[in-house]
Amino acid sequence: MGLGNYVDVLTDPDVRAAAGRTIYLAAVGIGLGIPLALAFALILNRPFPLRGLVRGLLIVPWVIPGSVQGLLWSRIYDPHYGALNGLLYQLGLIQDYVPWLLEPRRALLLVALANLWSTVPMMTLLYLAGLQTIPEELYEAAQVDGADAWARFRFITFPLLLPITLINLILKTIDAFALFDLVFVLTGGGPANATQVMGYYLYDAAFNSLKYGYASALAWLIALATAGLAMLYSRLTRAGEVAAV
């Protein structure tokens, strides 16, 4: 006993693998998610008909229960009757149906992309809130100075949204450690543990392998990591009040 469980956790290659997958998940969420969310926010920030409705729809992916999201994506990725195969086949992009979730690396990527679907709208909404805090005069002044659209984005929008970007970055990383329902339903951690991200690995260690001591030690380490990120987050929100309505 004593610190033995912590030593076990820290030296366990399975933990390292799960951490690697979690970081991969966060990296996809950030690397693809943040540019996408920023683009969406810029698109939706201009006035257009039915803007209220579109913004209302935007939040829907985020409120769909995680287990239903798992079901939804298993219907899309289904090797025989899924929408993805059907669509790609009809477009002539694939010659044969692909068993999407059978190949380990691809399975993890597809889980990350499925997760992206529900998190990008959330990030978009935060960016939209941020865009509203940028004073219009800045853009007018820049236009007078002859700045084109790219320059206005590069020197006004992007830097002023940086706090929101940081918040999205932190929240996305915390999310990656918390992801569970989607994985549980969509892949069950497979194939060959390829989608066992940290949250799922912890659950598995505790409630399938019944290694309570080991899992508790791991839970503490995850909690500490998350708390560190959360503290950073709360400092950011307090300092700038950026995410305020």
Next chain:
Amino acid sequence: MKTWRYRQRRRAVRALLHGMLQSGLVAAVVIFVLSPIAWLVISSLSWPKDLLATPPRWVPWPPNLTYYQQLLLGTGEQGTTLTAFTLRAFRFSLRNSMYVAVGTTMVCLFLGSLAGYAFARLRLLWGDRLIYFLLLVQMLPVVVLLIPLYLAVSKLGLLDRIGTVIALLSSIHLPFAIWILRSYFQSIPSELEEAALVDGANRLQAIWHVIIPLALPGLFAAAVYTFMQSWNAFIIPLIFTSSDTNRTVTVAIAMFVGRHYTEYGLMSAAGVLASLPPALLAIFFQRYLLAGLTAGAVKG
């Protein structure tokens, strides 16, 4: 004259192109958001042979409503080998989710109002630190808390009860309710309740008659948020319930996928039904939900 007209025409063409580009981009966002949901809805309305069509049949016309009938009423064509047992378990689970979501919301509103008031008005030792600490705790992934909770609950002999699920979810979502309500209470001038106190009301009366009516939008925001989060809760009901009659709908869906994966249509209809309450809340009360979300920490 000619150049003026030329320029005007060029401007009109540019505006048109700009408008088209803008509409195209907005359409792309809408497609990103809706197309996965659309496939679930299509599956839920398809006839059995269309579900197995290659390539898929995209428009299920006429729509097949029997899956919804089977799930909600237990009637309709029994074209499947699925036992009535699973269908009944699904209906139980819808009811349980309603109990859990309503129960958790009520507990969080009650305790959240009292605590939120205390944080907003009373001089608490380290009050400000405490509230940030609460938010910090609430950002922890729930899976991290499971082992001690599980050991405690099983020692107390309270496993597999809806009440336990409500109690646990309340403890998880209470910090956020406190946070939302505190900021609403702070926006209400304290002179109002001081007047009530001078008139001889006690604290609780002042809260009940003066503060609560003024904070209704805040209570509503907290209610919408808590209801949605507890309806969507997965890992807590997964671990703490075990019998089919006590499962919530999110867990029932996972079990459904595990046991009857080939029942594409029925499964999809179940997924649509389970998503309706939170989706409708999001669409109709978006403003309240966002007020809560952007006011503080976000829990996924």
